[in-house]
Amino acid sequence: MYIKIDHNSGIPISAQMVDQIKYLAVSGALKGNDKIPSVRALASELKLNPTTVARVYRQLEADEIIYTQRGSGTFIAPRRSALTKNEKERRLAGDIRKLVVEAGRMGMDFDDLMLLVCDEIEAIRGSQGKKHKPGKGKREGKVNEHR
Amino acid sequence: MNIVEMDHAVRFFGATPAVTDMCLAVPKGSVFGLLGENGSGKTTSIKMMMGALIPQEGTVRVFGVDPLTLKPEQRARIAYIADDMGLPNWMKLSEGMALHRSYFQQWDQGVADERLERYGLRLNQSFGTLSKGQKRQFLLTLALAQQPDLLILDEPASGLDVSVRRDFLDSLMELANTREVSVLLSSHILTDVERVVDHVSFMKKGACVRQANLEDMKEGIKRLCFSENQDRDVLLQSFSILQEKQVQGGYQVVVEDFAAERMDGLDCHVEHLNLEELFLVFNALSDVGAVR
Amino acid sequence: MSQDTYYSYQNQLLRELNWIWQLHKVDTLLGLVYVYLSFFMFNYVGYSKVYDVVLPFILCSTSIAYLTYIITNPQVRGNTQPYYFGLPRDRKLVWDGLVAYLMLAMVAMVLVTVAGGIYKVGSRGITPYYRFHPEVFCLPLVCMVLVLFIIQGKRSLTRSIQFLVLVTLFGLALWQWWDFSFRDFAGKHNDFIPVHELAWSTQLGIALIVLFCCLGALWKLRTSWIAQEWGELR
Numbered sequence: 138m139y140i141k142i143d144h145n146s147g148i149p150i151s152a153q154m155v156d157q158i159k160y161l162a163v164s165g166a167l168k169g170n171d172k173i174p175s176v177r178a179l180a181s182e183l184k185l186n187p188t189t190v191a192r193v194y195r196q197l198e199a200d201e202i203i204y205t206q207r208g209s210g211t212f213i214a215p216r217r218s219a220l221t222k223n224e225k226e227r228r229l230a231g232d233i234r235k236l237v238v239e240a241g242r243m244g245m246d247f248d249d250l251m252l253l254v255c256d257e258i259e260a261i262r263g264s265q266g267k268k269h270k271p272g273k274g275k276r277e278g279k280v281n282e283h284r
Numbered sequence: 285m286n287i288v289e290m291d292h293a294v295r296f297f298g299a300t301p302a303v304t305d306m307c308l309a310v311p312k313g314s315v316f317g318l319l320g321e322n323g324s325g326k327t328t329s330i331k332m333m334m335g336a337l338i339p340q341e342g343t344v345r346v347f348g349v350d351p352l353t354l355k356p357e358q359r360a361r362i363a364y365i366a367d368d369m370g371l372p373n374w375m376k377l378s379e380g381m382a383l384h385r386s387y388f389q390q391w392d393q394g395v396a397d398e399r400l401e402r403y404g405l406r407l408n409q410s411f412g413t414l415s416k417g418q419k420r421q422f423l424l425t426l427a428l429a430q431q432p433d434l435l436i437l438d439e440p441a442s443g444l445d446v447s448v449r450r451d452f453l454d455s456l457m458e459l460a461n462t463r464e465v466s467v468l469l470s471s472h473i474l475t476d477v478e479r480v481v482d483h484v485s486f487m488k489k490g491a492c493v494r495q496a497n498l499e500d501m502k503e504g505i506k507r508l509c510f511s512e513n514q515d516r517d518v519l520l521q522s523f524s525i526l527q528e529k530q531v532q533g534g535y536q537v538v539v540e541d542f543a544a545e546r547m548d549g550l551d552c553h554v555e556h557l558n559l560e561e562l563f564l565v566f567n568a569l570s571d572v573g574a575v576r
Numbered sequence: 577m578s579q580d581t582y583y584s585y586q587n588q589l590l591r592e593l594n595w596i597w598q599l600h601k602v603d604t605l606l607g608l609v610y611v612y613l614s615f616f617m618f619n620y621v622g623y624s625k626v627y628d629v630v631l632p633f634i635l636c637s638t639s640i641a642y643l644t645y646i647i648t649n650p651q652v653r654g655n656t657q658p659y660y661f662g663l664p665r666d667r668k669l670v671w672d673g674l675v676a677y678l679m680l681a682m683v684a685m686v687l688v689t690v691a692g693g694i695y696k697v698g699s700r701g702i703t704p705y706y707r708f709h710p711e712v713f714c715l716p717l718v719c720m721v722l723v724l725f726i727i728q729g730k731r732s733l734t735r736s737i738q739f740l741v742l743v744t745l746f747g748l749a750l751w752q753w754w755d756f757s758f759r760d761f762a763g764k765h766n767d768f769i770p771v772h773e774l775a776w777s778t779q780l781g782i783a784l785i786v787l788f789c790c791l792g793a794l795w796k797l798r799t800s801w802i803a804q805e806w807g808e809l810r
Binding site: 144145146147148149150152153177180181184186187188189192236242 | 313314315393454455457458460461462475478479480481493498502503551555556557558559560561
């Protein structure tokens, strides 16, 4: 599992890991029911504190990205469609509004925004099924502009 | 359960205050960073934990008891490495190890051999011929082979090269990943520590300014940059503010209870703070007197 | 081995003794050699053989004083004290081990001194001198107690080697002055050996009084050092 951590960015390490593992799962680099390393194995691989990694796994489990089977390890959860279409839309509406507002605030053309979103979707689609290095997420990129 | 606790500990040297009011709690299994500038009382605090100094007021507890009353078998569960620590220069590493080993029932020679080989230390060398980094590595070898439950490191990385420093801290992480161990380390090199610690305590002028889980701290404490003045009042009402700075064309405000959902309707950027910036915020804060 | 026996008082004391021996064997052995050599260093031809026998005791005492000083003050030999603190040791045991070791070293040096005296002046010849100066047997112990007393002070002045040397010289001057002023019945004419030797009971009395005074002082020091957080790092 390829995870890159920027220790001095100020973004909580667990947040960086959650974002990247989510990305790996959504982009298909990690497939449903793939086994992922144990907390300690991943922590020693990344030279991280095991409590931090345990925190990541807890959060991913709460978000239903991974599941743990006692005795056999931790696995990527198959993508569920238990949520209704309405529910999915409701959950994303807030984030989408925020994105659009932010773009508007910066005076960005909405067509350009559409293109950017399409590019991102294409990137994820294109990487599905083959190993992919996760790029920096949108939020992170935005933050880095300020520093 | 807390492995180390300090409750309003005070220690003066003559009329000079070293530790004025130190509170601290190291949770079991954590890697705890005791951070502060030189002279902020880190070493004095650690020496009180080790029972090498006695607090004039307040209490210090290690494994739940006064460190002065720790029995040898409890004491053997603590490993301690200090910045200026060393064996006599003429002593051969083999002699030093044999002496050290005799004090520890839990000694694991396998760990010691593996470490020595990894660091390229030969047992027939004398301690004085080692470089500073090698000395630290040898002391770490001794500390790890004694299989401690608590590892106390006073400025473990100071004065070492980057690669040795990194290796030293990586070794700590390996230890934390193989055994249930609590680590307390003091440092003023924050970029190093940021990689390894999960709890931090900021010290200033002999007192703890803030102690928290580092991830929680990074999640909660953010710098908000905004330009329009009317936002300021909204911010003041909805967040508790640690630091406020007026910059050209706007304000920079550090808040301690950031949450994304509370940002609705506020027009500003959110900046993340790394350990160094967090430290500076709290260091400046304590000057004003708003401690804890 | 169970934990109780591994860290029993006895085992810990043995560890302390072994520790000090490993660290200070060179100094201890050198002290013994100096004391032995002193019989050949000082030769008061045509003067008095008293000092052939008594001076080694003074040297023996100086060696013990030096040994006491470096053992109780490890900083004088590099910064090793924080390291000692990292070990599972007991304050009381550290003190007891220290004194036990110094006592052993002292006894060994006294034995060497006596053996050297016998070698030099014969077992018969040695007796009068010791009857003349019964307190010299306790001199090393006195020095040891004195050094322990001096450096328990936290002031840097009293912890310095210069101060130690000064006090030793002062003590020796006092001893000589006492010897010559109050015991002038001993002179060159009778080879510094008094005509009327002290009675056995008096000699034994003097030696025992000095011994018990020293032991009492040691015990008092032990409690006060432990109470005063002896070994506290600065």
